[in-house]
Amino acid sequence: xxxxxxxxxxxxxxxxxxxxxxxxxxxxxxxxxxxxxxxxxxxxxxxxxxxxxxxxxxxxxxxxxxxxxxxxxxxxxxxxxxxxxxxxxxxxxxxxxxxxxxxxxxxxxxxxxxxxxxxxxxxxxxxxxxxxxxxxxxxxxxxxxxxxxxxxxxxxxxxxxxxxxxxxxxxxxxxxxxxxxxxxxxxxxxxxxxxxxxxxxxxxxxxxxxxxxxxxxxxxxxxxxxxxxxxxxxxxxxxxxxxxxxxxxxxxxxxxxxxxxxxxxxxxxxxxxxxxxxxxxxxxxxxxxxxxxxxxxxxxxxxxxxxxxxxxxxxxxxxxxxxxxxxxxxxxxxxxxxxxxxxxxxxxxxxxxxxxxxxx
Amino acid sequence: xxxxxxxxxxxxxxxxxxxxxxxxxxxxxxxxxxxxxxxxxxxxxxxxxxxxxxxxxxxxxxxxxxxxxxxxxxxxxxxxxxxxxxxxxxxxxxxxxxxxxxxxxxxxxxxxxxxxxxxxxxxxxxxxxxxxxxxxxxxxxxxxxxxxxxxxxxxxxxxxxxxxxxxxxxxxxxxxxxxxxxxxxxxxxxxxxxxxxxxxxxxxxxxxxxxxxxxxxxxxxxxxxxxxxxxxxxxxxxxxxxxxxxxxxxxxxxxxxxxxxxxxxx
Numbered sequence: 001x002x003x004x005x006x007x008x009x010x011x012x013x014x015x016x017x018x019x020x021x022x023x024x025x026x027x028x029x030x031x032x033x034x035x036x037x038x039x040x041x042x043x044x045x046x047x048x049x050x051x052x053x054x055x056x057x058x059x060x061x062x063x064x065x066x067x068x069x070x071x072x073x074x075x076x077x078x079x080x081x082x083x084x085x086x087x088x089x090x091x092x093x094x095x096x097x098x099x100x101x102x103x104x105x106x107x108x109x110x111x112x113x114x115x116x117x118x119x120x121x122x123x124x125x126x127x128x129x130x131x132x133x134x135x136x137x138x139x140x141x142x143x144x145x146x147x148x149x150x151x152x153x154x155x156x157x158x159x160x161x162x163x164x165x166x167x168x169x170x171x172x173x174x175x176x177x178x179x180x181x182x183x184x185x186x187x188x189x190x191x192x193x194x195x196x197x198x199x200x201x202x203x204x205x206x207x208x209x210x211x212x213x214x215x216x217x218x219x220x221x222x223x224x225x226x227x228x229x230x231x232x233x234x235x236x237x238x239x240x241x242x243x244x245x246x247x248x249x250x251x252x253x254x255x256x257x258x259x260x261x262x263x264x265x266x267x268x269x270x271x272x273x274x275x276x277x278x279x280x281x282x283x284x285x286x287x288x289x290x291x292x293x294x295x296x297x298x299x300x301x302x303x304x305x306x307x308x309x310x311x312x313x314x315x316x317x318x319x320x321x322x323x324x325x326x327x328x329x330x331x332x333x334x335x336x337x338x339x340x341x342x343x344x345x346x347x348x349x350x351x352x353x354x355x356x357x358x359x360x
Numbered sequence: 361x362x363x364x365x366x367x368x369x370x371x372x373x374x375x376x377x378x379x380x381x382x383x384x385x386x387x388x389x390x391x392x393x394x395x396x397x398x399x400x401x402x403x404x405x406x407x408x409x410x411x412x413x414x415x416x417x418x419x420x421x422x423x424x425x426x427x428x429x430x431x432x433x434x435x436x437x438x439x440x441x442x443x444x445x446x447x448x449x450x451x452x453x454x455x456x457x458x459x460x461x462x463x464x465x466x467x468x469x470x471x472x473x474x475x476x477x478x479x480x481x482x483x484x485x486x487x488x489x490x491x492x493x494x495x496x497x498x499x500x501x502x503x504x505x506x507x508x509x510x511x512x513x514x515x516x517x518x519x520x521x522x523x524x525x526x527x528x529x530x531x532x533x534x535x536x537x538x539x540x541x542x543x544x545x546x547x548x549x550x551x552x553x554x555x556x557x558x559x560x561x562x563x564x565x566x567x568x569x570x571x572x573x574x575x576x577x578x579x580x581x582x583x584x585x586x587x588x589x590x591x592x593x594x595x596x597x598x599x600x601x602x603x604x605x606x607x608x609x610x611x612x613x614x615x616x617x618x619x620x621x622x623x624x625x626x
Binding site: 016017018019020237238239240241243244246247248250251253254255256257258296300301302304 | 407410411412431432433434435436438439440442445446447448450451452454455456458459460462463465467468469470471473474476477480515
């Protein structure tokens, strides 16, 4: 994602015929943040493996290095079968939520937009609640829940988009956002009704809504990875068009951009990734807002910069948040949404206070 | 050769015929000024030419119907400077000018070195090369307008549409911007169609004027045929004195209605 070409951006001997891309400093910082988050996520847990131990175990799988793993077979299993899938799931979910949030902010020119803006959260919530409340108990219900959440999220956005298009012809972003609010309110009403109707499941529904990265192993990762990959590629591909949309629909159109189509493609891609993430992790709040904005404030506002860095930093951020979620009150777990907001909000406040103000 | 031909153009917005049967022609390299009171339909006419609103009648660019051109093809031939451009405050002037290259890139293509160079030379042409690294949010009104013009010039289109290009600028910046447009026209053979509020400037810079009122064309011709006390009184409801000056050409001087000069001085 961080192509060598864009890394050249702010080197001292700057090319007058190139636009500044991601500065070397921020590219390195983002990658370092990701690597450290992953190492900590792998190393820390009920059985401590140590960052050094994890590093040597990983290197022992690289041929010709001659590094031998210090981990016992049990520790090896803990690392590869328990922690690694969860860390990778966190990476994927965090990356796509941050990138989808950034894209939504661009496509709606609204700094408060997040991936749930058009009814993805409400739809997923309704889907999951229906399964939890009326679904089969046991493993069948657990298998069905992601499917229902995914279907609910995509259906919610599709209905909101169709409603917005039918009223505003796709011309006004405000119409689309209002349609999203309308659909979300309606779906949330249904969800609350179902939840109250089956009061015995309230706790389980609530836990799902706050989000968690519980995983049963690599299977979950394999399910979500293709969606995240496709969604990321499409969003990255549109990064320059998101910059053009910053001058408004009319001017973008007069610059030759098919605005309604670009918006549809970006919303569809962001929704696909978000729905897949939500299906497995519940409604993790805040990542889609805080990560892109922190990047804008620190590294630059062009989507050439914001989108790739959101993927990297969003992944690292969620792995760290998950680490806290499962260690702070161990052996119990905090919902990860609580962690992202509790630690993310003050951090964001600091960035906000120490930098200038920036729009979407 | 005819760069732009508009025939019996009508635009209906929310049931109102905002432009109603306008016919005009613009030669290659010419400058046509649209004047008329607020709500006369000037902006809507420009938007129709830019392909931004559906229309009835015909608008052709060197023979090609605007409605039949693809967005990107149209954007390579027509550049627009809107009345109130949306200014992303944290974008640098250079990046903003590079946006003008969008119609020359693929669907989601990235600007190449040649595009950045083209944007830099547009900035240079507008005496804005030194602003390249500044953020748009930090520019003065005149500097900002030059950045917007640079973006339009980078688009490399033959027809430039200007919607009140000098509103909200002080008189010095107004003059500077209009002189730059005049020099672009002379230097690059740009054809200019502009809606103008300031009648004196309209008379000084445009070769021909079209006076619009209520969506219709009510007068057209050379500035001294259109800028008459009688026409301006009838269509603007304003009392003005037309001053013809060797050097200034035509100046349109507003009077205070019903107050004689002696009273105003005392």
